[in-house]
Structure formats: C-alpha cells, structure tokens
Amino acid sequence: MTSSDNFEGWLGLDKDSVKGQMKWGKFQPKKWTENEVDIEISHCGICGSDLHTLSSGWGPTPYPCVVGHEIVGKAVRVGSNVKHVKVGDRVGVGAQALSCLQSSCAACSNDLENYCGSDDKCNTYGSSYPNDEGMSYGGYADHNRTNGHFVFKIPDGLASADAAPMLCGGITVYSPLKNNGCGPGKTVGIVGVGGLGHFGILFARALGADKVVGISRKRSKEKEVLDLGADQYIATDDDQDWIAKNTRTLDLIISTVSSENMPITGYLQLLKVYGTLIQVGAPDNGSLPAINAFTLFTSGVKIGGSGVGSPKEISEMLELAAEKKIKPWVQQRPLSEANDAIVDLKNGKARFRYVLVNEKHVR
Template identity: 75%
Template sequence: MASGDKFEGWLGHGPDAVEGKMVWGEFEPKKWEEDDVDIKISHCGICGSDLHTLKSGWGETPYPCCVGHEIVGKAVRVGKNVKHVKVGDRVGVGAQARSCLESDCPECSNNLENYCARGMVGTYAGVYPKGEGKSYGGYAKHNRTNGHFVLPIPDGIDSADAAPMLCGGITLYSPLKKNGCGPGKTVGIVGVGGLGHFGVLFAKALGADKVVGISRKADKREDVLKLGADSYIATAEDADWAKKNARSLDLIVCTVSSGKMPLTEYLGLLKVEGTFIQVGAPDGGELPNINAFTVIFSGIKVGGSGIGSPSEIREMLQLAADKKIKPWVQKRPMADANKAIVDMEEGKARYRYVLEN
C-alpha cells in the first residue's frame, strides 16, 4: 500500500447501525502476515447478511463492525507466500477470510473450506484465533484478507457485476451445481430477490430444462421471466398454486429467511426423491416445522448450503465470464452506504446494490 494510506470504512457501533447510522472512521485491520493480500476496494455488494450482522440478528456482533463481503478491487500489497496474485491484479473476496487450511482437516483438505470447523473466520465481524485481531469488510477503502481467499476476477466480467457473485452468486451456484442442476432437470427458486435472481441466472447457465421462479406476489413475474425463468408462481395470488404444481420439480433452492413460509407446500412441489436446499438464514435460525409424512411419502431430501469454497467461486466466475452472465445490479456511491442499506432493508433493490468507490 502507498505510504499514508489508511484503513477506513463505514463502522456500525451498535444494532441501530442498520437504520442508516453507520459512521465513517478508521479501523485496525488484522495483523499483517506474508500470506495476506491488501486490496484497494473499487466495489462492494450489499448482502442481506450485512443487515443481519449490523443489527446482531445472528448473535451478538463484535462492534465496531465494518460489513461487506462482496469485495472487488486491486491488489496493492501481496505477501511473499501468495503465488496466484500479484500487485495490480483485479481480485475479489467473498464471505470467508480464513479457515484452518491444515492438511488433516477433513473440510479444508477436500475443497470444503467454507465448512471448516477449526478456524472459520468471516470476512467481517470475525475474530482471528491467534491474536491477529478482527476482520473488517468491504464498506471501506481497503481490505486485508488471507491470500487463499483472494481470487483473481476473470476478464469479461465487469467489477460491479462480479462483486455480488462473491457471496450472493456462489450461495446459489454451489447448491445448484452440487445437487445436479443441468439438462433434464426442473428447478425452482424460492424468493427471487438479491439471492434468488442469481438462482435463475445460474440454473439456466447450467442447462436446466425448466426454471421456475417462486415468490409471494405477482409483481416480480415480468422481471423473473426476463431473467430467463420459464414460468413463475405467485404463492399469495395464484389460486391453488400448490396443487396445480405438485410433484413438478426435481430441485428447489430456497432463499427465503422466514419462519412463516409455507414450507410444506414448497416440499409438495418436488417430484419423488426430489431435493430441497435451504440457503436463506432467518434471525434466530428458526424455520417452519416439517411433517415427517411429507418427506417420507415422497422420498424427499431436505438439506442446506452455505456460501461456497474458493475452488467453487473460481468455477462460478469462469462460467459467468464464458456465458456472459449479467446480474441485475444498481450502483450506489460508497458515500451513500447508509441510505443504500435502508433502501435494501425496505426491499427496494432490483436486485442487488453495489457500492462503488
């Protein structure tokens, strides 16, 4: 980094930060190691996780906290142990800043770093295990992250488009790919917002025969069809939607973060031996109860998925470059971050806000 550069960003000092009360200030990044990369941030996507964390919705946040884990920028300092990135490269960081990376770790040794139980540190609001400090995210001028989780951005993807792929995109790409999305499959995406719109884009890019957008109201129908979906279900407005579409889908990925969603009806949309994957994470983590007979009598599998590994992110980014995948983003100035998170909380994004330095 250039002499005199400081780590500065939007800091939440308490749960009211989510109300647009973040304060710009200086922060101390993790202690520098030769495995690290410093990034001058050009873009950072706004993710629903940011809002949950700012208000301590998933547990007590270690304030002050600078959120943002969809980071794209230029590498300005590269540790000597980092071989895949050089100063000047355009790079990105997603929702993970560290795992244990030990050779005997069953997760890290099998490209499942995002599930590491020994040393998982999020890109923000994380505490490093060896006294290295806290992790601070991308609503900022600079970011410091372990090089294993810093990934080159392929040519052919605009930085503003790449940023939200690093969490929102991979959160949908990973379960789609791992659960057989491709030719011959019918796929449903529940909740077509910032996360779900990536589900439609990637399900089509992976070659699914039919992609169905599923949301409460019909006002998104035209948008979802423009994204590439073959049909749309508005659960609050389409009469007898559950009965009419019963046993029609091989795979459902659900982005909804609500303990009141009609989960039994969603499961009824699956074919025999279909798969339901939950990626939406509500405050408190509670979901509706599942009736045993609902899953037993159709042989349904219910599971979950969390972000994705560095190898999966590389794969996703290359697919996005090859297929010219274009998410729907709205750029906002970094200086407008407080207003942007309020607008995000009010559901105004169509479908992903990206802060721009």
C-alpha cells in the same frame, strides 16, 4: 502499498447502525503476515447478511464492525507466500477470510474450506483471527486485508460491479445448484426472487437446467422473473391451488427465503419423488417453519442446507459467469451513500443487488 494503521470505512457501532447510522472512521485491520493481500476496494456488493450483522440479528456483533463481503478491487500489497496474485491484479473476496487449511482437516483437504469446523475459520467481517492477529473488517471501506487463499482473480470478461455480488450472493446459490445435480434434464425451482434468488435463476439457466421456475409471493414480480430467464412463475399468495397445480413437477428447489412463515411444506409437495429442497436463506433466529414428516415420507423427498461456497467453487463460478456472459441486475450506489443504500435494501427497494462504488478508486 497500504499502511497497517491507515484503513478507513463505514463503522457499525451498535444495533442502530442498520437504520442508516454507520459512522465513517478509521479501523485497525488484522496483523499483516506474508499470507495476506491488501486490496484497494473499488466495488462492494450489499448483502442481506450485512443487515443481519449490523443489527446483531444472528447473534451479538463485535462492534465496531465494517460489513461487506462482496469485495472487488486492486491488489496493492501481496505477501510473499501468495503465488496466484500479484500487485496490480483485479481481485475479489467473498464471505470467508480464513479456515484452518490443514491437511488433517477433512473439509479443507477436500476443497471444502467453507465447511471447516476449526476455530480458525473466520468470516470476512465480524470475526476474531487466531493468534491475536486482530479482527476481520469488510468492504464498506477504502481497503481490505484478507488471507490470499480466499482472494480470487476476477476474469477479464466480468465487470467489477457484476462480479462483486457473485462473491456471496452468486456463490450461495451456485454451490447448491451444482452440488445437487442442476443441469440438462432437470427442472429447478427458485424460491424468493430477490438478491439471491435472481442469481439462482441466472445460474440454473447457465448450468443447463431444462426448466427454471421462479417462486415468490406476489404476481407483481412475474415479468421481472420471466425477463431473468425463468420459464414459469408461481405466486404463492395470489395463485389459488398453486400446490395442486404444480405437485411433483420439480427435481430441485433452492429456497432463498429467510422467513419463519414460509409455506415450506407446500414447497416440498412441488418436488418429484426423491426430489431435494436446499435452504440457503437464514432467519434472524435460525428458526424454520415446522415440517410435516408425512410430506417427506410420501415422496421420499430430502431437505438440506448449503453455506456459501469453497474457493474452488468461487473460481469455477466466476469463469462460468464470464463464459456465459451472465449479467446480474445491479444498481450502483456511491460508497458515500452506504447508509441510504442499506436502508433502501431493508425496505425492499433493491432490484436486485446494490453495489457500492468507491469512486476515488475507479479509474
């Protein structure tokens, strides 16, 4: 059992924490209720969201903040209202820690908790819980406390280091792929082959897409992308006439890029008639490039967005990953090196996901 006042982790204290200046220290988790699960953390993936939050890039961060929302470990305390998890289970937590869970909520009552519009919705870190229950703190830590509805058992067929980054990075692309028809007969493009995009290729293939196309800026990534399972690679900076050569060839594009300067009109021209582009990458200020309306009209294409995934989708994704033996490209780093790891991620050194390993909890 964990103590309510005995949690420790890497604290971001101000905007400079993203420069590798987090400090190890104690923090007070949310108030315990019988709906909670306490997790002894063994692994935590590093997500680009962690960097945006540490730097206050998506808005003011409530410092001190412990980031990390790709958490795997052992359940060490389970509230009496939680029925699907027991003490000793290997479990995980993704980017969401709470929604209103009310039958009157159109989102929560339809297994779409990730789109709950209530003030009760909380992220795994950096959110204030309702009823003065405290703040949410993430996984760069020894322990985590989260509402059991958002805690998932990890299938036996998945290694903890592989499962952790699926809980945000994986589900962020799995959800829009599944919900926009990825499967047999479809040709799918993945824009931005990094931490998110490499999952896009893996899951598009696992869902049975006929053809998967990786799209990135530089030709230097081609071998990695093909090794992941893509059938084709487009380098938008290095390939002359990349738009003309690939016009109307894709049914669905998932864009993981978070740049205000991405050639989004060019991407839209790659779509077949009535094709769809789903944006999942989020620039710091939320701004996307301007879109030429005639690009939408001439092919009847659609553009939309997607935000993480629901608990039902996460469980479904984990089972598919175990069944298909999906193996993400991860590099494991000791939790003690968290500051170095976030700097390396910011500098583009990850291939493709860093996972922090809390060595004292790995047996």
